[in-house]
Amino acid sequence: MDSRPRPPGAVDEALFVDRCIRCDGCVEACPERVLVRADGGFPILDPSLGECTFCGDCVAACADQALLPSLLAEWPWxxxxxxxxxxxxxxxxxxxxxxxxxxxxxxxxxxxxxxxxxxxxxxxxxxxxxxxxxxxxxxxxxxxxxxxxxxx
Ligand code: SF4
Ligand code: SF4
Ligand code: SF4
Structure with missing residues (x-):
């Protein structure tokens, strides 16, 4: 079981680490600054930094289908x-x-x-x-x- 959230819209963990190229695009796109580069360079959402508004800017920034609009409403946390x-x-x-x-x-x-x-x-x-x-x-x-x- 994952212990830290990936950005909203993330595909299942195994697929996520396969698709994510660690470009930091989602981290830089987040207007709330709650996404950070973490272990292995993969992004996580750190709720101690603030509130996620589920705006979808991170999803829009991901060109590699590691984050999908279709999963934005399925936040499992x-x-x-x-x-x-x-x-x-x-x-x-x-x-x-x-x-x-x-x-x-x-x-x-x-x-x-x-x-x-x-x-x-x-x-x-x-x-x-x-x-x-x-x-x-x-x-x-x-x-x-x-x-x-x-x-x-
Ligand atoms: S009441 Fe809420 S904010 Fe205050 S210490 Fe307990 S969990 Fe934390
Ligand atoms: S209880 Fe849930 S909805 Fe309320 S502030 Fe905490 S995470 Fe957000
Ligand atoms: S934008 Fe997509 S590929 Fe780039 S770091 Fe974020 S999840 Fe990974």
């Missing part, structure tokens, strides 16, 4: 909570909820403390909450989505 959440330890923090434009993050009713709950059906996987978290308690986690098209 959602926010997930790991260790270190302040609110879960009784410290007031709701930064992730405030960053979420999809209103996918809620807290237990009452005193305003307790670990956040993420509604995976509402989460777009944009990553905005991840960079907002002061303790890096959130990450993107891959979900099962079968790709419907590996060609343009």
């Amino acid at each position: 959602r926010a997930a909570l790991g260790a270190g959440c302040l609110s879960g330890q009784g410290v007031v923090c709701q930064a992730c909820r405030d960053a979420c434009g999809e209103r996918a993050i809620r807290f237990p009713p009452g005193a305003g403390l307790g670990a956040p709950m993420i509604d995976a059906s509402a989460c777009s996987g944009c990553g905005a909450c991840i960079g907002a978290c002061p303790t890096s308690a959130l990450r993107l986690q891959r979900i099962a989505i079968s790709q419907s098209a590996a060609s343009p």
Whole structure:
């Protein structure tokens, strides 16, 4: 299972590393600057850098069919909570909820403390909450989505 997201629209991993020529075109095209050159020179999306708006500029920049418009809507990543959440330890923090434009993050009713709950059906996987978290308690986690098209 992949641990770090490829850019939006990426074909399955084996096909991706076969097709991607590591040209940096997607990295340079991203207006949000959330794509970076990573291991082996292949690009990843680093949500700690900001929010992906799924604008598709990276896909448009890829001439090698490693990123496909037909897969842009099939982003297989959602926010997930790991260790270190302040609110879960009784410290007031709701930064992730405030960053979420999809209103996918809620807290237990009452005193305003307790670990956040993420509604995976509402989460777009944009990553905005991840960079907002002061303790890096959130990450993107891959979900099962079968790709419907590996060609343009
Ligand atoms: S634009 Fe395409 S070929 Fe170039 S680095 Fe990005 S994914 Fe790879
Ligand atoms: S931003 Fe981080 S520390 Fe704050 S409530 Fe959300 S997950 Fe917890
Ligand atoms: S990844 Fe985006 S949509 Fe999902 S919970 Fe975080 S901010 Fe909300």
